[in-house]
Amino acid sequence: MEIDIKAELVRLAEPEYAVFSRRLLPGTENVLGVRLPLLRRLARRIAKGDWAAYLDTAGDGSFEEVMLQGMVIGAICAPPQEVLARTAAFVPKIDNWSVCDSFCSGLKLARTHPEPVWEFLQPYFEDPRPFAVRFAVVMLLFYYIDAQHLPRVLALLEEVHSDEYYVKMAVAWAASMCYAAFPDETLPWLQAARLDEFTYRRTIRKICESHQVNAEQKSHLRALERRRQG
Structure with missing residues (x-):
C-alpha cells in the first residue's frame, strides 16, 4: 500500500x-x-x-x-x-545535530560490516562541511569504540580541526566515551593530545558527567585540567 x-x-x-x-x-x-x-x-x-x-x-x-x-x-x-x-x-542533506545523530544511530550497517564502513567514513573527517565531519565522528562513537579500533579512533579525533561548535562537541563526546570505556588507554592520549582548549574542556566535563567514571578518576581529570590552564 x-x-x-x-x-x-x-x-x-x-x-x-x-x-x-x-x-x-x-x-x-x-x-x-x-x-x-x-x-x-x-x-x-x-x-x-x-x-x-x-x-x-x-x-x-x-x-x-x-x-x-x-x-x-x-x-x-x-x-x-x-x-x-x-x-x-x-x-x-544533514544540516543539524538531530538529523546527524539519529541517522548515525540507525545506520547499523557499521555493526555488521565495520571495515567497509570504516573505509567509507575516512574522507568525511576532512570534509569542508561541518555536519559531514560530525557524521563521521558520531559514527565512531556509536560503532568503533572497542579495543580493536581505539588507537585509530583517538588518532582520528586528534586530527579533526574545526572551528564549528557542533564538530567540537562531537569530538568531545567521542573522546569522553573513549575514556569511559578505556580509561587507562585514553588517559595518556588525553594528556598529550592536540585538542583545542574548548574541546579539551568539554571532554573533561563530559567525562565527569559520566556514571561510568568513578570519583577518583574525575578528581584526577579536574586536576589535570587545572594544570593545563595554569
Missing part, C-alpha cells in the same frame, strides 16, 4: 511539539513537530515496501522529511554497497 508521506507527516504532527523542537534546532525553521518514535515507525513501513522509489523521489521540504529519509536508509535490507551509496547521497 502506497503511503502519502507528506499527508502522513501532517497527520502525525503536533504544533506544540514543533515549537519545542525548533528551540533545540537553531536555524531549522520548517519543523512539523512529529515525534521520533513515530518517524521510526513510518520509516520501517517504508523500508518494507518500495523504499528505492521513495528515496529517489522524497522531498526535503521539512526537518521531518529529511529525518525520515535517513531513518529509511538505516532500515532497508540491501547490499552494503547500496546502503553506502544511499548514505553518500544523504550526507549533504
Whole structure:
C-alpha cells in the first residue's frame, strides 16, 4: 500500500511539539513537530515496501522529511554497497545535530560490516562541511569504540580541526566515551593530545558527567585540567 508521506507527516504532527523542537534546532525553521518514535515507525513501513522509489523521489521540504529519509536508509535490507551509496547521497542533506545523530544511530550497517564502513567514513573527517565531519565522528562513537579500533579512533579525533561548535562537541563526546570505556588507554592520549582548549574542556566535563567514571578518576581529570590552564 502506497503511503502519502507528506499527508502522513501532517497527520502525525503536533504544533506544540514543533515549537519545542525548533528551540533545540537553531536555524531549522520548517519543523512539523512529529515525534521520533513515530518517524521510526513510518520509516520501517517504508523500508518494507518500495523504499528505492521513495528515496529517489522524497522531498526535503521539512526537518521531518529529511529525518525520515535517513531513518529509511538505516532500515532497508540491501547490499552494503547500496546502503553506502544511499548514505553518500544523504550526507549533504544533514544540516543539524538531530538529523546527524539519529541517522548515525540507525545506520547499523557499521555493526555488521565495520571495515567497509570504516573505509567509507575516512574522507568525511576532512570534509569542508561541518555536519559531514560530525557524521563521521558520531559514527565512531556509536560503532568503533572497542579495543580493536581505539588507537585509530583517538588518532582520528586528534586530527579533526574545526572551528564549528557542533564538530567540537562531537569530538568531545567521542573522546569522553573513549575514556569511559578505556580509561587507562585514553588517559595518556588525553594528556598529550592536540585538542583545542574548548574541546579539551568539554571532554573533561563530559567525562565527569559520566556514571561510568568513578570519583577518583574525575578528581584526577579536574586536576589535570587545572594544570593545563595554569
